[in-house]
Structures are given as C-alpha cells and as structure tokens.
Amino acid sequence: MSTEGQPFPFPSIYSFPPFFTRQPNSQTWTSQLSLWSSLILGYCRYNRIWRIDLNTAIEWDLFSNKEINRSLKLDTCREILDSMVKKGNAEWVSGSGRDAADKNLSAIIFWRRPEEWANMIADWIDSTGQRNAILTFYEISDGDLSFSQDFRGIDATILRKALDILVRRGQAQIMRSADGEVAGVKFFGVQ
Amino acid sequence: MGISSSRPSRRITKQDNAILNMKLQRDRLQQYQKRIQVVLDRERDIAKQYLEKGDKERALLALRKRKYQAQLLTKTDSQLETLEKLTQSIEFALVEKDVLFGLQQGNQVLKEINKEMSMDKVEKLLDESAAGIEYQNEISEMLADTITNAEEDEIEEELAALQREEIAKRIPSVPTADLPEQETENAEEESEEEERVSERNRGRRQPALAA
Structure with a gap:
C-alpha cells in the first residue's frame, strides 16, 4: 500500500506555474480541472486522505508549490472540488451549518468509489469467513482483522455509503446499538 | 455455510443485538486504552520537564498519576479479555446451533425417505x-x-449362413496397387549393402579358412 515516509511523487504539471492560476479560456480551464482532479485523487490515495478541509488543506504542498512559489487560491480550489463533486469523485460535507461561508469548505474525496469499497469489503468478509458475522463500524475500519486492508481507517461517511450499497444488494443489514445509534452491520452470504 | 444460508431468517435476532452491544463495548474499551496510552506518554514528558526545572515534587506527582493510569490500563485489559471471551463463546454457541439445526434437518429428511420405503411396500414390490x-x-x-x-433345423441353417458371411467379410482383400517406387530403391541399397557385407565376410572368412 502507501509507501510511508516517501513524499508523493508530483507530476510534471505541478511545476508548471500557470497550473496554479485559473485559466480564463474555458477549454483550457476544463482540461486544467481534470488535471487537478486526478492530481487530488492521486494525492489523497497515496497519503490515504479521506477528507479535505480547505481551511487547512490550502496550505498543503498539494495546493502550493514552494519551489516555484505558486499556490492555488481558495476560490479556485473550491471550484475544482465543486467540479469533482459533480463528477461523483467527491462530496461536500455540510459543516455545523452555522453560516453560509462555512459551507463548501470540507469535502470527502472518493479516491475509490463507494461501489469499489463495497466490493472490497464484501470480498474481505468472504475471504475471512465472516459471513453471518456481526461487525461494528470501528471493527471494520480499525479492527484486528482489517489490519492490512486498503479500507483501513476508512472515513465513517464513506464506510456508511459502501455499506448502504451492500444493504441494497441484500448482502448486509445495518444494526443499531441499544441507544438507537447506527453502529454495526450484519453480513449475509452472497446469493 | 449452506446450512445457515438456507435458513429463512435474514433478520437481526436478539443474539445479534447482544453480540453487537458487546462488540461496541469492546471498541469503547479499546479506544479508552488508546486514550490512556496517550496520557501515559504525556505524564512521562511532564515529569521529565519538571525534573529539568528542578521541581521534584511535581515530577513525582506526574509519575504517580502515570502509575495510576497504568493500573487502569491493566484493568481494562482484563475487562477486554472477559468481554472478548464472552463474545466468542456466544458466536461459537451460534455455530453449534447451526450444526444442530443441520443435523435435525438431515434426520428429518432421512425419516421421510425411510417412510417412503416401508417393508410392506418392498415385499409387495418383490412379490x-x-x-x-x-x-x-x-x-x-x-x-x-x-x-x-424341422423349423428348428431351418433356423440352424440360417445361423450358419450368417456366420459364413461374417467370416467372408473379415478376411481382407488382396491389394491390387503396385508397390511405391522408393521402396524398390531402398531394396536395391539394401542388396548392395548385403553384397558389401558378404564380401567383407568372405575376406574375413578366407584367412579363417587359410588358418
């Protein structure tokens, strides 16, 4: 999985100064958007980042290249994430909803689509003989058995989405704890 | 797996809920342990800092706190063990229940099949x-x-005729085609070879004769 310690190998476009400025030509902007989108997805996948909070993320090396002294503006960054949301590669997380400015600042990044996560979890359940087993969400993301899995430490929202897909397929059922909180899942065999 | 999946209950049972609650409790304990571990490390740092400043009293206090947290950690460890053992026993009991269910079903099927094969029926059938x-x-x-x-003789005759026909069919026909040319060449070579061999033999034989 992720080669820890080594920094993410940025593509050559990352060292191209105009890449960090929103291009006025709409055609150029479209291709710039898709380049940024794949860069963000690759970066998040490499570093296993599940959420981007623009307040802090804007200072990451992802959005600012110190070597060429260029960085992305917050608005441009938001626009890029917005296009990713439209393509289904990300999803805005509504903050605590205190004010409108709070909105569209934090996003979940789907560097794998929920369907992929769902398949991966279903395969893992099969291969570890956990059909008909009851698992807590914490057990899936941080348990002993999921240690070497790609979904290790998966964001709760993404996990829930993936599990919902399995529920729709009839492969699982969401369970509530005694205090009514959604907390676990029961898996069934594949039929 | 076949046993349990053939069961109609694809629902959450009371046992399932009990297992879930125990597992949730276990998760909480594990998270609590993580927190204590962080505190443990922190108190150690604090104690070090006070020692550097020369405040021995406070360093001791921090270490005492640390000791207390460490005790908590061992306590939660044993609690965790109990919880996990119980969860596993329940899960195993459920597996056993499945096995029992399978045995019951198999037994029933066997009974039904035997009912269909009653002794009377078998006897009647044989009769x-x-x-x-x-x-x-x-x-x-x-x-x-x-x-x-007379008719019997005729039948015998017919059988004999059939047998003759069969034998006639089995004998292969005499080939009419000429032999391929290459074989004749080979044959020539062979005869030459033979001559040479015989000459050599003669040469060898002569001294033998002379001797």
Whole structure:
C-alpha cells in the first residue's frame, strides 16, 4: 500500500506555474480541472486522505508549490472540488451549518468509489469467513482483522455509503446499538 | 455455510443485538486504552520537564498519576479479555446451533425417505416382480412349444449362413496397387549393402579358412 515516509511523487504539471492560476479560456480551464482532479485523487490515495478541509488543506504542498512559489487560491480550489463533486469523485460535507461561508469548505474525496469499497469489503468478509458475522463500524475500519486492508481507517461517511450499497444488494443489514445509534452491520452470504 | 444460508431468517435476532452491544463495548474499551496510552506518554514528558526545572515534587506527582493510569490500563485489559471471551463463546454457541439445526434437518429428511420405503411396500414390490418373471417364463415356454423340429433345423441353417458371411467379410482383400517406387530403391541399397557385407565376410572368412 502507501509507501510511508516517501513524499508523493508530483507530476510534471505541478511545476508548471500557470497550473496554479485559473485559466480564463474555458477549454483550457476544463482540461486544467481534470488535471487537478486526478492530481487530488492521486494525492489523497497515496497519503490515504479521506477528507479535505480547505481551511487547512490550502496550505498543503498539494495546493502550493514552494519551489516555484505558486499556490492555488481558495476560490479556485473550491471550484475544482465543486467540479469533482459533480463528477461523483467527491462530496461536500455540510459543516455545523452555522453560516453560509462555512459551507463548501470540507469535502470527502472518493479516491475509490463507494461501489469499489463495497466490493472490497464484501470480498474481505468472504475471504475471512465472516459471513453471518456481526461487525461494528470501528471493527471494520480499525479492527484486528482489517489490519492490512486498503479500507483501513476508512472515513465513517464513506464506510456508511459502501455499506448502504451492500444493504441494497441484500448482502448486509445495518444494526443499531441499544441507544438507537447506527453502529454495526450484519453480513449475509452472497446469493 | 449452506446450512445457515438456507435458513429463512435474514433478520437481526436478539443474539445479534447482544453480540453487537458487546462488540461496541469492546471498541469503547479499546479506544479508552488508546486514550490512556496517550496520557501515559504525556505524564512521562511532564515529569521529565519538571525534573529539568528542578521541581521534584511535581515530577513525582506526574509519575504517580502515570502509575495510576497504568493500573487502569491493566484493568481494562482484563475487562477486554472477559468481554472478548464472552463474545466468542456466544458466536461459537451460534455455530453449534447451526450444526444442530443441520443435523435435525438431515434426520428429518432421512425419516421421510425411510417412510417412503416401508417393508410392506418392498415385499409387495418383490412379490410383484417375481410374478412378472414367472409369467414371462411361461410365455417363452409356450412359444418354444409351437416351433417344430424341422423349423428348428431351418433356423440352424440360417445361423450358419450368417456366420459364413461374417467370416467372408473379415478376411481382407488382396491389394491390387503396385508397390511405391522408393521402396524398390531402398531394396536395391539394401542388396548392395548385403553384397558389401558378404564380401567383407568372405575376406574375413578366407584367412579363417587359410588358418
């Protein structure tokens, strides 16, 4: 999985100064958007980042290249994430909803689509003989058995989405704890 | 797996909920342990800092706190163990229940099949088939009686004719085509070879003769 310690190998476009400025030509902007989108997805996948909070993320090396002294503006960054949301590669997380400015600042990044996560979890359940087993969400993301899995430490929202897909397929059922909180899942065999 | 998936209950049972609650409790304990571990490390740092400043009293206090947290950690460890053991026993009991269910079903099927094969039925069936065989034999006898000796001879004759025909078919026909040319060349070579061999033999034989 992720080669820890080594920094993410940025593509050559990352060292191209105009890449960090929103291009006025709409055609150029479209291709710039898709380049940024794949860069963000690759970066998040490499570093296993599940959420981007623009307040802090804007200072990451992802959005600012110190070597060429260029960085992305917050608005441009938001626009890029917005296009990713439209393509289904990300999803805005509504903050605590205190004010409108709070909105569209934090996003979940789907560097794998929920369907992929769902398949991966279903395969893992099969291969570890956990059909008909009851698992807590914490057990899936941080348990002993999921240690070497790609979904290790998966964001709760993404996990829930993936599990919902399995529920729709009839492969699982969401369970509530005694205090009514959604907390676990029961898996069934594949039929 | 076949046993449990053939069960109609694809629902959450009471046992499932009990397992979930225990697992949730276990998760909480594990998270609590993580937190204590962080505090443990922190108190150690604090103690170090106070020692550097020369405040021995506070360093001791921090270490005392650390000791207390460490005790908590061992306590939660044993709690965690109990919880996990119980969860595993329940899960194993459920597996056993599945096995029992499978055995029951198998037993029932076997009973039903045996019911269909009652002794009376088998006896009756055997009687019936014996009667059938007897009847068949009678018919054969009756048919055999109707054939006269003369007719029997004719039948024998026919059989012999058929056998002759069969033998005639089995004997292969004599080939009419010429032999391929290459073989004749080979044959020549072979004869030359033979000559040479015989010459050599003669040469060898002569001294033998002389001797």
